[in-house]
Amino acid sequence: MVRAIPRWLKISAVGFVILTGILLLAPLIVVVGVSLSQSQFIAFPPAGLSLRWYREVLSSDAYLSSAWISLQVAVLVTLSASLIGAMAAIGIHRRKLPGSGFLSIFFLSPLVLPTIIYAIGMLMVWSALVGPVSVLTLWIGHTVITLPYVVRTTLAVLSESDPFLEEAAQTMGANRVQRLLLVVLPQCLPGLAAGAFFAFNISFDEAVLSLFLRRPGLTTLPVQIYGQLEFSPDPSVAAVSTIMIGLTVCLIFVIDRILGLQRFSST
Amino acid sequence: MSDRTENLVLVLPGLLLLALAFLVPIGQMLVLSVEGENGFTLAHFSRFLTDSYYLGVLWRTIRLSIVITAICAAIGFPFAYIMAHVGPRIRLWLVLLVILPLMTSVVVRTFGWMVLLGRSGLVPDILRDLGLAGRNFSLMHTEAAIVIGMVQVLLPFMTLSILGILTRLDPRLEEAARTMGCSFLKTIRTVVLPLALPGIVAGSLLVFTLSASSFVTPNLLGGSRIQMLATSIYRQVTQTLDWPFAAAQATILFVGVLLILIPYARLTGARNG
Numbered sequence: 001m002v003r004a005i006p007r008w009l010k011i012s013a014v015g016f017v018i019l020t021g022i023l024l025l026a027p028l029i030v031v032v033g034v035s036l037s038q039s040q041f042i043a044f045p046p047a048g049l050s051l052r053w054y055r056e057v058l059s060s061d062a063y064l065s066s067a068w069i070s071l072q073v074a075v076l077v078t079l080s081a082s083l084i085g086a087m088a089a090i091g092i093h094r095r096k097l098p099g100s101g102f103l104s105i106f107f108l109s110p111l112v113l114p115t116i117i118y119a120i121g122m123l124m125v126w127s128a129l130v131g132p133v134s135v136l137t138l139w140i141g142h143t144v145i146t147l148p149y150v151v152r153t154t155l156a157v158l159s160e161s162d163p164f165l166e167e168a169a170q171t172m173g174a175n176r177v178q179r180l181l182l183v184v185l186p187q188c189l190p191g192l193a194a195g196a197f198f199a200f201n202i203s204f205d206e207a208v209l210s211l212f213l214r215r216p217g218l219t220t221l222p223v224q225i226y227g228q229l230e231f232s233p234d235p236s237v238a239a240v241s242t243i244m245i246g247l248t249v250c251l252i253f254v255i256d257r258i259l260g261l262q263r264f265s266s267t
Numbered sequence: 268m269s270d271r272t273e274n275l276v277l278v279l280p281g282l283l284l285l286a287l288a289f290l291v292p293i294g295q296m297l298v299l300s301v302e303g304e305n306g307f308t309l310a311h312f313s314r315f316l317t318d319s320y321y322l323g324v325l326w327r328t329i330r331l332s333i334v335i336t337a338i339c340a341a342i343g344f345p346f347a348y349i350m351a352h353v354g355p356r357i358r359l360w361l362v363l364l365v366i367l368p369l370m371t372s373v374v375v376r377t378f379g380w381m382v383l384l385g386r387s388g389l390v391p392d393i394l395r396d397l398g399l400a401g402r403n404f405s406l407m408h409t410e411a412a413i414v415i416g417m418v419q420v421l422l423p424f425m426t427l428s429i430l431g432i433l434t435r436l437d438p439r440l441e442e443a444a445r446t447m448g449c450s451f452l453k454t455i456r457t458v459v460l461p462l463a464l465p466g467i468v469a470g471s472l473l474v475f476t477l478s479a480s481s482f483v484t485p486n487l488l489g490g491s492r493i494q495m496l497a498t499s500i501y502r503q504v505t506q507t508l509d510w511p512f513a514a515a516q517a518t519i520l521f522v523g524v525l526l527i528l529i530p531y532a533r534l535t536g537a538r539n540g
């Protein structure tokens with residue numbers, strides 16, 4: 001006979017999940033709480049409720065201009081990483097190139113290399129060969145670190161696709177470009193779209209590369225927040241942070257619609 | 268145009284980008300770390316390895332990373348096990364619980380911990396009320412703060428790596444053990460844990476490298492006195508402007524990470540391939 005799972009164990013499992021949930025969500029909840037505070041000091045639970053810090057943020061040049069830079073970079077990165085990543089994933093997936101196993105490892109390598117190592121190398125190369133850092137530097141740097149995400153999500157979708165569709169299209173007389181655009185691209189679209197949203201999210205939130213590659217006038221939103229935290233945080237930092245959390249929630253919702261969050265439990 | 272040419276054309280932009288904007292910067296960093304005024308030198312490395320301050324930084328980095336990894340594994344394994352065994356609705360919520368912090372900027376999450384752990388924060392308040400801490404007690408700028416903050420940042424990585432293995436386990440193995448008279452805890456110990464070990468090890472290697480190289484959280488929660496390797500690199504780059512020395516430290520980190528990533532690639536590669 002199977003012995004039942006002891007009752008105390010089930011109860012402590014529920015307690016464990018709740019405590020872990022608190023650990024995971026606590027910093028986010030605190031940030032949202034602080035942003036609603038009326039007082040000019042950072043305190044949680046907040047003293048009084050108001051939206052004054054959101055007004056503050058929306059009328060602050062420093063926040064708005066850094067948000068604008070972050071948005072520009074994130075959009076550019078999303079476009080370049082999606083295009084380059086999708087092409088690479090299709091090429092790797094067909095497994096007709098010599099060393100395709102090596103290729104996929106190579107394309108995923110920026111994922112495992114610590115960003116700080118890459119950041120310091122990028123800073124050194126750029127200042128030695130090109131000159132002062134610019135939006136272009138951030139664009140290239142973020143494209144490199146987001147590329148693996150696009151390649152991975154696109155490869156995942158392609159590996160479940162029907163390999164005979166392309167062959168069928170070929171026998172029916174479709175040329176290379178038609179096959180690529182009308183058969184293969186629609187097949188990898190869900191993975192590509194999810195990868196694109198990941199790329200946007202990572203670029204928009206990224207702080208390490210952006211901290212090394214900053215100069216006056218080139219601060220992204222996370223770097224701006226970081227700077228405030230180092231010197232004089234007030235609840236307006238919490239308001240900006242809350243807006244960023246809200247954006248993340250939206251992106252997760254979209255990714256769930258496109259690809260399904262259940263996938264995370266099997267990758 | 269042959270198939271091969273077409274595939275090459277597809278892969279080429281990515282290859283060029285990674286070669287020029289990824290391999291070249293890393294190579295440049297490695298070169299700079301051994302560059303002195305009169306050519307090749309190992310002076311930057313010997314300076315690091317003979318200075319007790321920097322050896323202390325290195326040792327703290329390794330020590331804290333081990334603690335962080337162990338805590339993440341201790342929480343991550345049971346959490347992933349529960350995720351793998353609840354119904355689809357609850358599982359979706361738990362996945363969300365893991366993904367939401369994972370996708371939120373590290374800067375934002377660290378800010379949350381600064382509020383929670385600071386002098387007037389909730390955690391020291393509770394400890395004071397319980398009589399466990401003195402009146403001016405603050406957790407900010409302590410190693411404990413770094414550990415707490417980093418565990419929250421890295422727990423999702425550990426959970427997802429273990430979950431990936433657990434969802435692929437044959438549920439009949441557990442059922443068989445149970446029908447043969449194994450108690451629940453014994454089944455976990457003798458069946459689930461050994462089978463999940465590759466996931467736990469892979470997750471631990473990943474979490475260890477990430478915590479050894481992370482910099483935003485240790486810098487903000489640890490302050491300037493409690494340096495870790497990555498915060499020390501950042502300081503050399505931005506404050507003392509000693510780039511070759513920074514490159515040498517980054518190279519030490521790089522070699523350490525490579526040594527850990529090789530078994531990691533073996534483990535995850537064997538799983539996928």
